[in-house]
Amino acid sequence: MNDLYTRHRNVLPDWLALYYDEPLEITHGEGRYVWDSAGNRYLDFFGGILTTMTAHALPEVTKAVSEQAGRIIHSSTLYLNRPMVELAERIAQLSGVPDARVFFTTSGTEANDTALLLATAYRRSNTVLAMRNSYHGRSFSAVGITGNRSWSPTSLSPLQTLYVHGGVRTRGPFAALDDRAFIEACVEDLKDILGHTRPPAALIAEPIQGVGGFTSPPDGLYAAFRDVLKEHGILWIADEVQTGWGRTGDHFWGWQAHARSGPPDMVTFAKGIGNGASIGGVIARAEIMNCLDANSISTFGGTQITMAAGLANLAYLVEHDLQGNARRVGGLLIERLRGVAAQLPGVREVRGRGLMIGVELVRPGTDEADPQAASAVLEAAREGGLLIGKGGGHNTSALRIAPPLSLTVAEAEEGATILERALRSAY
Ligand code: PLP
Numbered sequence: 543m544n545d546l547y548t549r550h551r552n553v554l555p556d557w558l559a560l561y562y563d564e565p566l567e568i569t570h571g572e573g574r575y576v577w578d579s580a581g582n583r584y585l586d587f588f589g590g591i592l593t594t595m596t597a598h599a600l601p602e603v604t605k606a607v608s609e610q611a612g613r614i615i616h617s618s619t620l621y622l623n624r625p626m627v628e629l630a631e632r633i634a635q636l637s638g639v640p641d642a643r644v645f646f647t648t649s650g651t652e653a654n655d656t657a658l659l660l661a662t663a664y665r666r667s668n669t670v671l672a673m674r675n676s677y678h679g680r681s682f683s684a685v686g687i688t689g690n691r692s693w694s695p696t697s698l699s700p701l702q703t704l705y706v707h708g709g710v711r712t713r714g715p716f717a718a719l720d721d722r723a724f725i726e727a728c729v730e731d732l733k734d735i736l737g738h739t740r741p742p743a744a745l746i747a748e749p750i751q752g753v754g755g756f757t758s759p760p761d762g763l764y765a766a767f768r769d770v771l772k773e774h775g776i777l778w779i780a781d782e783v784q785t786g787w788g789r790t791g792d793h794f795w796g797w798q799a800h801a802r803s804g805p806p807d808m809v810t811f812a813k814g815i816g817n818g819a820s821i822g823g824v825i826a827r828a829e830i831m832n833c834l835d836a837n838s839i840s841t842f843g844g845t846q847i848t849m850a851a852g853l854a855n856l857a858y859l860v861e862h863d864l865q866g867n868a869r870r871v872g873g874l875l876i877e878r879l880r881g882v883a884a885q886l887p888g889v890r891e892v893r894g895r896g897l898m899i900g901v902e903l904v905r906p907g908t909d910e911a912d913p914q915a916a917s918a919v920l921e922a923a924r925e926g927g928l929l930i931g932k933g934g935g936h937n938t939s940a941l942r943i944a945p946p947l948s949l950t951v952a953e954a955e956e957g958a959t960i961l962e963r964a965l966r967s968a969y
Pocket of ligand 1: 648649650651652654677678679680748752753781782783784812813822
């Protein structure tokens with residue numbers, strides 16, 4: 543047995559969300575595969591944790607990082623550095639946000655925290671709208687607005703948060719409605735909330751909920767919300783930590799599925815941009831970004847070593863049209879998994895777009911979430927040589943599939959075959 547399996551309990555917190563009865567120690571990776579300390583190879587259908595966006599050990603990123611490390615890893619946020627300015631320029635260009643300014647952080651949590659800081663300062667309000675079942679990170683304020691109870695420990699939030707319907711369609715009072723009626727019902731819910739509260743600073747929302755189980759709200763939902771928000775001057779923050787950079791195939795950003803509304807006031811990002819290097823950030827219109835009346839800094843935000851990774855990774859993503867690959871290969875994978883679902887009564891639905899695919903499990907013959915089955919499938923898939931994720935609301939009953947965007951058709955087929963076997967073993 544791997545010695546880390548017992549040693550980690552003496553030094554790491556109990557609440558660390560480690561996967562598997564016997565947690566894995568990953569030692570290296572290449573392309574879409576990783577290896578553990580016992581030499582087992584796994585097809586990585588979770589792309590790290592949606593962090594390995596292009597591929598493990600991508601030579602272009604490795605080279606850029608090594609060359610940068612040879613010059614300087616980090617100088618100081620008190621000085622300019624070229625990779626930071628160049629990555630900010632590139633991201634601003636790709637963002638669709640007019641007159642965009644970019645502030646780099648080191649995680650998605652810190653990015654959302656910053657967006658909340660900006661929104662509350664700009665609007666002079668500490669009331670925030672968030673979505674039910676959402677996840678925005680683990681800092682005091684990010685966890686305080688997180689709507690997913692399994693990730694928000696009981697603690698007092700510094701912000702007053704009100705939760706809006708719409709992020710999840712699988713269950714809940716509006717589940718039976720068609721797209722249009724669903725959107726109308728959610729808009730009514732939003733209006734009702736606004737009638738009962740002090741003017742909120744912002745609505746923060748993931749275009750597709752990540753930790754919440756890769757739920758898929760109907761296209762246009764946030765455009766409809768946006769119309770209402772605009773009337774009240776409320777900002778719209780799109781948390782693109784999981785959905786950005788072409789992951790959803792049809793769009794470069796998740797918010798573009800709601801394009802009628804134009805870009806959000808702020809976009810937060812992290813995870814995939816560095817292909818594993820810790821980059822997060824906020825994109826905001828200048829007037830919002832510049833509203834702070836005090837100095838601010840992130841010591842490691844925008845540091846040279848991560849910016850070099852981000853520049854090389856983003857160039858590769860765009861030049862190789864990995865968004866297009868996510869659309870094509872993701873489409874095939876969704877169809878393949880829907881074929882499996884049709885034969886297994888425990889698989890309630892296969893949802894998602896691009897390479898962000900959720901598989902919702904229930905107790906056969908019921909509509910009850912089945913978290914035990916989800917854990918059993920995860921274990922069986924690992925034994926078969928496949929790593930996937932899980933997620934969902936209070937019951938973690940959705941499997942989450944989010945491989946690196948360079949996934950080939952053959953690898954998609956290989957993963958689907960292992961997953962099918964794991965699903966059949968669980969039911
Ligand atoms: N926002 C979303 C949508 C996320 O999925 C996550 C992490 O899973 C975060 C924010 C927090 O990001 P980080 O873990 O990098 O702090």
